Amino acid sequence: MLFEGPLSKWTNVIHGWQYRFFVLDPTQGMLIYYTSKENMVKGEQRGVVLLKDAHLGIDSEDDSTVRIYEKKKFFVSSYLFIFL
Secondary structure, three states, X not given: OOEEEEEEEEEOOOOEEEEEEEEEEOOOOEEEEEOOHHHHHHOOOOEEEEOOXXXXXXXXXXXXXXXXXXXXXXXXXXXXXXXX
């Protein structure tokens, strides 16, 4: 079963949060993100986080933010997913 939905992702390039559309594939252990749902439909990925060796945790300052460490820091705000 896949989970999908909009989340905000922290980016160091602009030092702020950006909207992204995420798909969590637990069978593959991947969190795939796109710039929009339309780009997801087109198959145009923005990035992939491999969760197998990643460390996940709730941010100590904001409990709606998940920190994912997979070679680098990766922040996602709001951890609600919509079932496909």
